[in-house]
Amino acid sequence: MTFSIAARDGDAWGVAVASKFLAVGSVVPRVVPGVVAVATQAMARVAYLDELERALAGGADAADALAAATAADDGREDRQVGVVGATGAATFTGATCLHWAGGVSGSDDTSAYAIQGNILTGPEVVEAMESAWRAHAGAPLDVRLLAVLLAGDAAGGDSRGRQSAALLVRAPGAGYDAGGVLADLRVDDHPDAPLELSRLHGLSTLYFGTAEEVLPLAGELREEVGRLLAEAGHDGPVEEALEAWAGEVNLENRLSRNGIDTRVLDALRTGLP
Structure with a gap:
């Protein structure tokens, strides 16, 4: 029912997500800078958010933490989750997750990502998202994640249509009053939610950004x-x-x-x- 990316780039950490589902931003993302970015979806197990945060805060590798969390979950084969930690990134798609479902992950010295989706029009959605991640290297993470989400939507996105989207990005000293929030935006019910999220992001950078040129x-x-x-x-x-x-x-x-x-x-x- 959802496509998402969890990522870090430098000291910024975030999640972007869209779905034919009401208020997807209230369920899917968890972002703790320096520790974890998680997206839990499909038959979403919200407890993954706490479990993975605890594991990564304790020093676990992202892949090891995800393997342990899913192994302990009897409902894992219907679920999907992506996680990024200080070391590594990983994505999991259960064997009976709704078709088409799949994901990719990757990391380098400065960044990491986990991209996943289910009930998609096809693998081209995830492929387009990964290509957009690479193409927008060097952009601020909120801009980069939004580009990834829009690329997935343009490639077909959720096969059932559009309803909600969210963007949550945190970085030390970012945002209003240097409170650490680079973007915290949700579109809970809209027929063109990803584009509406993009519009709101433009307003957010106008109002909460600082002088540039x-x-x-x-x-x-x-x-x-x-x-x-x-x-x-x-x-x-x-x-x-x-x-x-x-x-x-x-x-x-x-x-x-x-x-x-x-x-x-x-x-x-x-x-x-």
Whole structure:
């Protein structure tokens, strides 16, 4: 009923998942940076999340921990689970998991992934996801995982259709107030859930990201920004007016003492989504 990827890249860890299933993000993922990223699905055994976290926190290898967890589960042949640890990655698909079902995993010195899916249109879904993982090497993990999920969806995804999707990525110092959450997004019930998740991710990076490309507030640009802020109801010195407007529209994370972030400028020019 589901296709997913659990992965780590550098110090970022995450899971992306989509399914013809209500609120898949409430069941499938577990992410603990430095320890584990898990996706449990098919006839999902939620207890795998705790079991695998404990095993990997205790120093177990991902493959060994997954083998032990599934061996102790009488219902394993109907299940599917992928796990990534500090050492290694592994995926398991039970013999009676709903067709088409399968997965792949891999790791190198800096990253690891476990990709799996069931009730898929065919193996091309997993193949497309693995190709997207490789093609997006070097991108931030949230961007990389979303690309993998969209590739699986474009290749056919869940053979029953679309309903929900989720993206959970954590990294030290990331996200709002440096709280360690790079992305925590769920689409619980939507006819085109993966694309809706992508839309929400765009908003998340806008609102919770920090200044990237900053332009000096000088000359014609300063005059334009001042005029736009006045039209938005914020008169006065440009820097003060910009700070007041950004606080009003929740873009204060993107303020810079060196000028104006290009995404803030675009929002000021065109309006927020």
